[in-house]
Amino acid sequence: MDKQKGRGRFVFLCLAPAVILFTVFMVIPTINVFRMSLYKWGGYSANQEFVGLDNFKKLFADPKFYQSFQNTILLIVIVTIITFAFALVFAAILSREKIKGQNFFRVIFYIPNILSVVVISAIFSAIYDPNNGMLNSLIALFREPGEVPTLWLGNQQLVIYSIAIALVWQAIGYYMVMYMASMASIPESIYESVNLDGAGRVKTFFSITIPLVWTNIRTTLTFFIISTINLSFLFVKAMTSGGPDGASEVILSYMYKQAYTNSSYGYGMAIGAVVFIFSFALSAIVNKVTKREPLEF
Template identity: 45%
Template sequence: MKTMTMKTKRTFFILVCLLPGLLLFSLFKVYPTFQIFQKSLYLWTGLSDEPKYIGFKNFADMLHDETFLLSMRNTGFLMLVVPIVTIMIALVNASILTQSKLKERGFYRTVFFFPSILSFVVIAILWSFIYHPTMGFVNTGLEMVGLEEWAKPWLGDQRTVLWALAITLIWQAAGYYMVMYMAGIDSISPELYEAADLDGATRIQQFFRITIPMLWEIIRVTIIFSINGVLSISFIIVSIMTGGGPDRHSEVVMTYLYAQAFTNSNFGYAMAIGVVVFMISMLLALVSNKLTERGSY
């Protein structure tokens, strides 16, 4: 009986300690999320006290909204290209820096990781100058090597703007994931690589048969991080670098959501877009988690 009383007191103490955090989480996370789902069913300017209930009309309007569909396509492109390329570059760099025994390993780790600690605003401004059509490093470099015909307004061309934004996002994130992979590789037993060397395995074979399998759980997590990161970071990058141009060809779903809410005062429609983004994010997280299970590898 005394043991049960002690367990009860311990449970009560834990609940009391957790209660403030749970209340704050419910107040600032759960309740606003519920409100978004609720307000997405209304025609609301964000200023009126009495929004008009319209059911699922906001969601139906998305199917005929060409700008929304274009922003979804652009976002899908970035969510496909950026995570794949970022993770590949991070894995290769991490493998080289951990296994090549470079004396400058610490220096390269710092250099590659540096973009990850910069403000997204700084990154957007920096790459806007790099892509500048007359003074930018890209076009100037092409002219210096005699490839003037390749020079173009990278952020002003519908065919290149998304690729230019993708490169910016990859440059920002690759170093962050590289450090995560380096920590994972350092935890792999050196005996595995020594045994592989004795068996005559090349560095490439060791990379695919030892490094990647041993890092697979970390890779699974970084895939989800990278996909969701594109949604949040692309809003800042696109807003500063292109503003959605040219002709909406760099518009992403988060910039369109912001424009609907704070430019067009169509908060109900913006919240409906937010609900769709939330559902897609959850779906992608579940799908990527399922596809990358150990049994699928």
């Protein structure tokens, strides 16, 4: 009995710091977001007026909110599909094919992940520069002299896709390395059997490799979607600040502007509450849709 009590105290002491930190920095702030969404408050004064659901009524009648929400969904879809497609293909090539300098390519692909968002944003802002940027300089080789250069970050139709490219470039290497680790655990005998049956590389990739690493794909997919919501705010803040005319505004950048720039803290917290619910709902949907029986080998 004393041994069990001692073990219980030990487990409690080990878990207590993590539980306390999680409660202080996660649970309490989240509850406060929902509480403040019911108030009208500028964020800097002591006057807090309870307005109930008025902030949410205003939110669902705000066209700029819908625009930022649409941009967020667009980035989630585009960045997720392109990132996972390239990460899986590159991981399969570097894992299965005999290529000279494989370790060199692994390092090169992973480098963007260790750079800060500010550095990556500065790199792509320089690439997209309309006058001296590398992208316009390359396109100018195939254009007639005197043509107006493309404003990649100043065009309402192109800006969100330009940010998506930066997000993809930043994330591919990290997920490629994760999938390479999963693919390395697949026994070589399985691939030998498939090759004897006459299956090509493409068929092997989709019928053997993908199903056997599906559990890892499913787990990383959920985390990636949530991280895209967060990272999109950082890239937008560093590259465009939501411009031009709100064309690159995402839901978190719009929340930030309302809460800390427009002195509408309560309204900003209402947006934050919607983001919180949306993130959890999206994670649940992804887990449900991607659920399948795990394959063993």
